[in-house]
Amino acid sequence: MATDTPSAPPAPPTPVHVLLPQIPPALVIGVGASLLYVGISKAADRLRDVLWTTLPDALGIGGYSSLWMIVMLTATGIAVGLVVWKVYGHAGPDPASMGLGGSPLPPGVVPGLLAASMLALAGGVSLGPENPIIAANIALAYWLGRKVAPQAPAAAWVALASSATIGALFGTPVAAALVISEALVQRPGQGSLWDRLFAPLTAAGAGALTTRLVDHPSFETSLPPVTHPGWGDLLAALVIATLAALFGLLGCYAFPHVHRAFGRLRHPMVMLPLGGLVLGLLGALGGPLTLFKGLEEVKQLTSNVGGWSSGDLAKLAAVKLVALVIAASCGFRGGRIFPAVFIGVAFGLMAQALVPEIPPAVAVSAGVLGILLATTRQGWVSLFVAAVLASSTSIIALLCLASLPAWLVVTGRPQLELEPSGASLR
Template sequence: MTETPAAPTTTRALLRGSVPALGVGVGSALTLVALSGLAAWLQQRIWHDLPASWGVPQDSPWWTVAVLTVTGVLVGAVVRWVPGHAGNDPATSGLVAPPLPAGTVPGLALALVLGLAGGVSLGPENPIIAINVALAVWLLARPGSGTAAAGPVGLATAGTIGAMFGTPVAAVLVLTEALAEHGRGEGRLFDRLFGPLVAAGAGALTMQLIGAPTFSVDVAPYGEPRLWDIVAAVVVATCAALLAYLAVLSFAPVHRAFHLLRSPVLALGLAGLVLGALGAIGGPLTLFKGLDEMKELAERADELGWLALLGIAAVKTVALVVASGAGFRGGRIFPAVFIGVAVGLAASGLVPAVPAAVAVAAGVLGAVLVVARSGWLALFMAVVTVGDIALLPVLCLAVAPVWLAVRAMPEMLLPAAGDDRPEFAALSGAGPKHPA
């Protein structure tokens, strides 16, 4: 039997859909601001006020170990006993995933805030997207309403990505790739992206009005393009990709080792102890999600030297594997960007002929390409991190050989039990009409 072609989207339908898109975009940004602000407040109490009141140096190694260990135990307790168990195992969830039941939101939010404040080397992206998607589906696709979950999932995903990265471009690139790979809908692509684009724009504008920090680091602006820059970019991106590939190779064994403990309290408590030891070795710059730390890294690059920068990148890579493999709730893109920045600064310090902007952008390109397995997102993050669109032609040429190597590598993502990892099924309309 032949399928009946889908009716074309009307202008009235697009206008009608833009209203919830605006609401979801603004709401997604406000959720990000609220949870990030709460985590920042708690971080200030834990890492500054409390040790100061006790006369303990803020960068004391034993304080770092103690805080990360306690953080692991607390997050483990949330995963074990709070209803919903703080959502899915992060090792099995990508940036875009099917919606979680709304009942998991409080536990996931608590686990995220504790991890961010406690210094865990993960970003907020995956949990924030999951929270906003769950809330959007719960509000807009209630059971029995007959509304498919695909629309709210796309809106909340786009709104959150737009807010987090400060521009709707990142959201459109991610969703375009998702629809191209898994989409089954009919009609013009821009019609299908119209609502998510509005949501992403609303989220990004909300963050800009609030004055949220950006991803860009302070490096010397890029000058006149040279053929040598393309070669340098390929070499640096390859080095960053190889370091990230080591993380991918160790991801499954580390995940398996921690989960042999069965109890999330024990597993995450032990992981917290390991992360504390890594933080004591690598210093405060290797803690937390990495957004503020990579800016400080760029400011102190000359002082630290290229060998120390490589050491920091290596420690951060191990911390990323331990944190994500053990089950801390968080995303892998923020630390991947930090790793890329550290590798790029090290390359520029080792070979001064390589412009810092080229090296940093290429480092981010290689690291994100392996960790996120998205060429569009890697290119976008590389340009945003250095804040120079003039680098885009160089990066577009540099990404080609690196992608040919990366595409054959395993992903930093494990299959969930009894699941074929349909990360984008809900976006294409193949997912459920409401979360189970």
């Protein structure tokens, strides 16, 4: 006769007197992480205005002419190369192996890392701010935290800084909760999930609220919402997400080979200027929409649905994917999520241009979902960003189902991040 296998007892709840003292440091780190992110972003925006508007106007040339894009991206490569070469800490480790988090860097590395990131953001490089800002906030939070509470585990400061920065980046603590919960599932510990999320969620909420009060970020697009999705919409989401995932994997497979090619040049004053030149040529080919991190450019794309041909959108997606791989391979400091979102939006709109019966919100959200799954392997964040861009809660069920075949395509495959050895991270 079969007997029931006894189940493991549930983890005991964390006492309130343990949780309450976690609130003050979480709030401080949340506000501080947000202010650092907003400050770097504002500084990069000001420098971008000077480089792409004020300076070319003073010279009497077009700010986004092909010649200026080539000159500006090459100059950005020289400037970042000088920082990587000469500034203490060399702007941190190889950015190709940096993800959303990681071990704390020495605090002395932070100024060079932030300077290199700000120059890349302002100069038009196809990378976002997320990886360097998270790494900087982790380094600072860990350094200060160890001075104030040396008995606290290092992982606590890393989790607080990561959550706070992700909350600040997306303007909501939801994305941070999803990322941290994925990490916690992989690292079982004491206490329930919500007990372990308590302090990170506090930090993420403080970071998100601070960013909204100071900077008013928005991921909203002008896409018409889908209120009653049907079977045709589900089929479209399944196909587009899967094809977008396959498209994203092209960049993932090319990434280690391109990185290895630039690595043979060895010196940052060769790698980065050459990478900047290639990015400038790609910008001249794809146009100014393929420059920068891609968030504002996404809004331009989605504000003109139907005004782009499928060929134009295919070119935008392809050029941006190549630019992302080049930028992440040659040593520019920056993150890969925001440019990947642009690629997904362009891919989705291309599909919608080919089949106009597909609602734009379905096409765009499915395209973003597939690209992010391929490049980041962060399932919850991919679903979250895709749903936010769709501006429709009714589409979430479609996206959950569409993620399944896309995940089967990408799981076990290379992603757009490398091991420290240079091998593909899977």
